[in-house]
Amino acid sequence: xxxxxxxxxxxxxxxxxxxxxxxxxxxxxxxxxxxxxxxxxxxxxxxxxxxxxxxxxxxxxxxxxxxxxxxxxxxxxxxxxxxxxxxxxxxxxxxxxxxxxxxxxxxxxxxxxxxxxxxxxxxxxxxxxxxxxxxxxxxxxxxxxxxxxxxxxxxxxxxxxxxxxxxxxxxxxxxxxxxxxxxxxxxxxxxxxxxxxxxxxxxxxxxxxxxxxxxxxxxxxxxxxxxxxxxxxxxxxxxxxxxxxxxxxxxxxxxxxxxxxxxxxxxxxxxxxxxxxxxxxxxxxxxxxxxxxxxxxxxxxxxxxxxxxxxxxxxxxxxxxxxxxxxxxxxxxxxxxxxxxxxxxx
Amino acid sequence: xxxxxxxxxxxxxxxxxxxxxxxxxxxxxxxxxxxxxxxxxxxxxxxxxxxxxxxxxxxxxxxxxxxxxxxxxxxxxxxxxxxxxxxxxxxxxxxxxxxxxxxxxxxxxxxxxxxxxxxxxxxxxxxxxxxxxxxxxxxxxxxxxxxxxxxxxxxxxxxxxxxxxxxxxxxxxxxxxxxxxxxxxxxxxxxxxxxxxxxxxxxxxxxxxxxxxxxxxxxxxxxxxxxxxxxxxxxxxxxxxxxxxxxxxxxxxxxxxxxxxxxxxxxxxxxxxxxxxxxxxxxxxxxxxxxxxxxxxxxxxxxxxxxxxxxxxxxxxxxxxxxxxxxxxxxxxxxxxxxxxxxxxxxxxxxxxxxxxxxxxxxxxxxxxxxxxxxxxxxxxxxxxxxxxxxxxxxxxxxxxxxxxxxxxxxxxxxxxxxxxxxxxxxxxxxxxxxxxxxxxxxxxxx
Numbered sequence: 139x140x141x142x143x144x145x146x147x148x149x150x151x152x153x154x155x156x157x158x159x160x161x162x163x164x165x166x167x168x169x170x171x172x173x174x175x176x177x178x179x180x181x182x183x184x185x186x187x188x189x190x191x192x193x194x195x196x197x198x199x200x201x202x203x204x205x206x207x208x209x210x211x212x213x214x215x216x217x218x219x220x221x222x223x224x225x226x227x228x229x230x231x232x233x234x235x236x237x238x239x240x241x242x243x244x245x246x247x248x249x250x251x252x253x254x255x256x257x258x259x260x261x262x263x264x265x266x267x268x269x270x271x272x273x274x275x276x277x278x279x280x281x282x283x284x285x286x287x288x289x290x291x292x293x294x295x296x297x298x299x300x301x302x303x304x305x306x307x308x309x310x311x312x313x314x315x316x317x318x319x320x321x322x323x324x325x326x327x328x329x330x331x332x333x334x335x336x337x338x339x340x341x342x343x344x345x346x347x348x349x350x351x352x353x354x355x356x357x358x359x360x361x362x363x364x365x366x367x368x369x370x371x372x373x374x375x376x377x378x379x380x381x382x383x384x385x386x387x388x389x390x391x392x393x394x395x396x397x398x399x400x401x402x403x404x405x406x407x408x409x410x411x412x413x414x415x416x417x418x419x420x421x422x423x424x425x426x427x428x429x430x431x432x433x434x435x436x437x438x439x440x441x442x443x444x445x446x447x448x449x450x451x452x453x454x455x456x457x458x459x460x461x462x463x464x465x466x467x468x469x470x471x472x473x474x475x476x477x478x479x480x481x482x483x484x
Numbered sequence: 485x486x487x488x489x490x491x492x493x494x495x496x497x498x499x500x501x502x503x504x505x506x507x508x509x510x511x512x513x514x515x516x517x518x519x520x521x522x523x524x525x526x527x528x529x530x531x532x533x534x535x536x537x538x539x540x541x542x543x544x545x546x547x548x549x550x551x552x553x554x555x556x557x558x559x560x561x562x563x564x565x566x567x568x569x570x571x572x573x574x575x576x577x578x579x580x581x582x583x584x585x586x587x588x589x590x591x592x593x594x595x596x597x598x599x600x601x602x603x604x605x606x607x608x609x610x611x612x613x614x615x616x617x618x619x620x621x622x623x624x625x626x627x628x629x630x631x632x633x634x635x636x637x638x639x640x641x642x643x644x645x646x647x648x649x650x651x652x653x654x655x656x657x658x659x660x661x662x663x664x665x666x667x668x669x670x671x672x673x674x675x676x677x678x679x680x681x682x683x684x685x686x687x688x689x690x691x692x693x694x695x696x697x698x699x700x701x702x703x704x705x706x707x708x709x710x711x712x713x714x715x716x717x718x719x720x721x722x723x724x725x726x727x728x729x730x731x732x733x734x735x736x737x738x739x740x741x742x743x744x745x746x747x748x749x750x751x752x753x754x755x756x757x758x759x760x761x762x763x764x765x766x767x768x769x770x771x772x773x774x775x776x777x778x779x780x781x782x783x784x785x786x787x788x789x790x791x792x793x794x795x796x797x798x799x800x801x802x803x804x805x806x807x808x809x810x811x812x813x814x815x816x817x818x819x820x821x822x823x824x825x826x827x828x829x830x831x832x833x834x835x836x837x838x839x840x841x842x843x844x845x846x847x848x849x850x851x852x853x854x855x856x857x858x859x860x861x862x863x864x865x866x867x868x869x870x871x872x873x874x875x876x877x878x879x880x881x882x883x884x885x886x887x888x889x890x891x892x893x894x895x896x897x898x899x900x901x902x903x904x905x906x907x908x909x910x911x912x913x914x915x916x917x918x919x920x921x922x923x924x925x926x927x928x929x930x931x
Contacts, residue, residue: 164566182567205533206567224563246536250563266538287540288559306542306555328542328555346558346594347544347551368595414595458566476568 153438153451153481156468157194161187165472166223167209168459171216176233177470178219179459179478180207186221187478188235191463191470194480198235211254211261218274220261222249228263244268244281251289255298260314262301264289269303271314282312291332293341304329304343309353311341323353325360331371337379340395344370350384350393361401363393374418376425381441383427385415390429392441406441417457423466426483430457436471438483451481487602490561490574491678492587494628495609496618497523497580500638504609504670504677505577511674515572520560523579533571535560539579541586553590558597565600573678574601581624584608584631585868585889592891605680608632608662609670612651613642619654629655630836630868630912631888633680635662638670660838661871661910701753701919702730702799705740706820708811710768710790715813717766717786722807725779728757730799731768731788740797741824747844749799754926765789768796778807795821836868839918841925843907846877848930855928856892859921864890867913873897875905877930 164182170191171177177191184204188197203223212219218238222228228241228249243249243265251264259274266288270279287306294301300313309323309332328346335342342352349364350373363384370386382393382400390408393400413432420427426448427439436457437447451471459472463483472478495501501523509517522539537556544551557576564571578587584606591603608628618625629635635655640648652664663680665672719727730752738745757775760766766774768790778784788811790796800809803825810817852874860867870887872894885894909925 163568166566206563208563208566248535248563250559287542288538288556290559306540327544328553346542346553346555474566474568 150447151449153436153449153469153483155451156192156480156482158477158479159187159189159194159196161185161472161476161478162199163476164206164474165459165476165478166207168461168470168472168478169210169212169219170461170463170470171212171233172214172464173216174463174465174467176212176216177461177480178210178212178221179472180210180221180223181476182206184223186210186231186235188233189478191468191480200231200235200237202229202231208248208250209252211252213254213259213274214257220252220254220263222252222263224248226265228252228261230261241270241272241279244270244279247288251292253292253294253301255294255301256296257298258314260294260298260301262292262294262303264292264303267305269301269310269312271301271312282310285310290328290330291343293332293334295334295338296336297338302332302334302341304332309341309343323358323360325351327351330369331373333373333375333382335375335379335382335395336377339379340382342373342375342382342384344373344384344386348386350382352382363391363400363405366391368414372415372418372429374420374427376420376427377422378424381420381425381427383418383420383429383441385418385429388413388415388431388433390415390418390427390439392427406445408437408439408441408445408447410437410447411435417460419460419462419469421462421466421469421483422464426466428460428462428469428471430460430471432456434473436460436469436481438469449483451479453477453479487600488570488572488574489604489678490576490591490601491604491680492584492606493575493577493609494582494584494587494606494631495580495636495638496611496614496625496628498614499580499609499611500636500667500670501577501609504607504636504672505575507670508575508674508678513674513678515678516569517573517575518564518571519575519577520557521577522556522582523577539582541583551589551593552586553593554586557587557590558594561597561601573604582628583624584628588631588869588888589891592888592893598893604678605633606631607634607636607677607680609636609638610651610655612637612639612648615651626658626836627868629658629662632659632662634677635659635664636667636670636672636677637664638667640666641668658836658838659912660840661869661912700746700750700826701728701922702749702801703803703826704800704823705746705749705826706798706800706804706823707734707740708796708798708818708820709794710796711793711813712790713813715788715790715811716815717788718808718810718812718817719776719778719784719786720808721781722778722802724802725777727776727778727807728753728773728801729760729766729776730773730797731766731770732797732799733769733792734795734797736795738795738797739822739824740799741822741826745797746799749797750843750922750926751929753799754923754929760786762786767791836912836914837916839911839916839921841907841909841922843909843925843929845907845929846875846905847907847928849876849878851928851930852876855924859924860887860890860892863913863915866915867911869912870910872907872909874907874909875900 186202205224207223247266249265267284311321329343331344348366366386372385392406411431417430438449453473455473455475540555542555757773760774874883881896884897
């Protein structure tokens, strides 16, 4: 397999590795601060690791959630971060790794998702059917009426003024501006992932029944893109909100939202991974997409220019996390064995 | 990578699920076990990871029954895999009223889980005393029994031996595939529960000689010595307007009810029967069954022609006594050299039953595929579970599979080696027509 992979990539340039370290176990989540200085990784053995992104120097390592970390999210100013894992509390930390306080999810269930609003001081947590929103500083959270079933993903509107959550049966949206009402986008199916376009116009969801479902929020119209071989868990929008990259098998399928698309159009197919593509991340720089796969490879693509990968890198196990440097200076990747690697891209 | 085995525990409230769970967790078996609970149980054990989750049954958009899965399991099991030191075993305890279908289907439908986990077995606890209240009218109760790989009749100290025997017969009639254990305080050997092996039809076959007893489409087989010539087959009025009949020549010491001969008769049976009236001639050793038309009242005479002298087997769909059937030579009824009745197994009512089919010979994979797809399309809703070990032409390996409703998971298993290459297939479900299933399965044999 390695041989054929290398054949496919002949002539392509390998990404230069800046540094590599051991997160200790399965890299479940990574988050990079807006200023590109700090990276936080959460691992399957329950630890969170703080790393200086430029050098790879480890700043701290703490046991955060015994049993395993599920999510990490840095605050926009990079001064704090929030984590969740196999326990009923989320945890708020300072950027230097000091535990500030615990955020109870509201029940006995694990807090499976945490998400810091891109602007403003709000933190959203999801545990079972309960979504809570914490204002920084405030002692008690705003608790939203429980969803019909367990929350499968959370996403903030790019300006932080609304929160969306998916579960079986649809998407729920709660605005945080006065006068606006909550909204519900219904669809009878098990939605498993959520991506809100940076321009806030479209919400896309992966569905258990091997399709991608999306809603145009202005009109409320929805569409379904099917034909995936398995459930499309990985979703990523480009910074222009024009391309939606999705993956439910070894192919990366990119839908183009320009003009009348993507309904009725043929998507761009990116084929090079040998196994299921598990992670997708668009660079903040226009049009560069990173994909990670169970086959341990990380590939860079420029889907508008061509359907062959432009650069590649390799980890040692299934790629489980990918995050870009906010100024496109590098790519951070993690795998199921605990390897954390930062590559230069320029 | 070895798949992690998953055991599903079902049973009505009070049947002893929590007791069994606690026994499994306290016993020193050296396994790291994670428990997913849908019901608040009193698990007093620290070393196990116990996860409480709401049971979330998801229907997919297309509304197909086989796409009903358990969302909570997909999510939790996916999360449990995010660590290097994995669990050795997963136990899922369902609520009392849970339908085991979606639980089992989850491990077939979700690609991620299918790659990482293997459904080892469904263990159903039955409260020997109180089950009488549910077994006749609760669909959940019937389904939990029907889906089981292991049935534990618990609390046997509360019922008499006679009641227990009746119950055991009743549950075995519904599910002939399951291993049935008796217990008082859920005190069963742990390996009998944890190491079932989803494909272990071998054990079912080994443990139940009765299960191996083939099911034939005929209820009676008689051996006769005949001369070359014309015989008269007489029937009086009987319970059915038509009856199928097969005749064949036997080898020297062979009896009609011998397995070798019965299998040959079965193959003839699998071909479309030839409509036969009193004016037609039945040829001994014909390649099709004769469908005797018995609509007219009174005694009916059919002509049976033996092209040569020898020993023949006569096979009838129903018992000869039901029709006063006799074979006559020169107006004198003949006595059979040997005869045997076979169990009439074909009940096809609404009840949950099992149909086990044992078949000699090699199967044609193309025919088998076509039959399976058709069967599951038409009857998948009524077929709860299905297991098989098959001898497919062209491979030296056993083909093993199991299914839930319309979903099948099959693969090539170990080589047959010196073991006899045969086919065993079991269905558990509602409205199962044993005769039709047997006939259609027989048609899948390679020619």
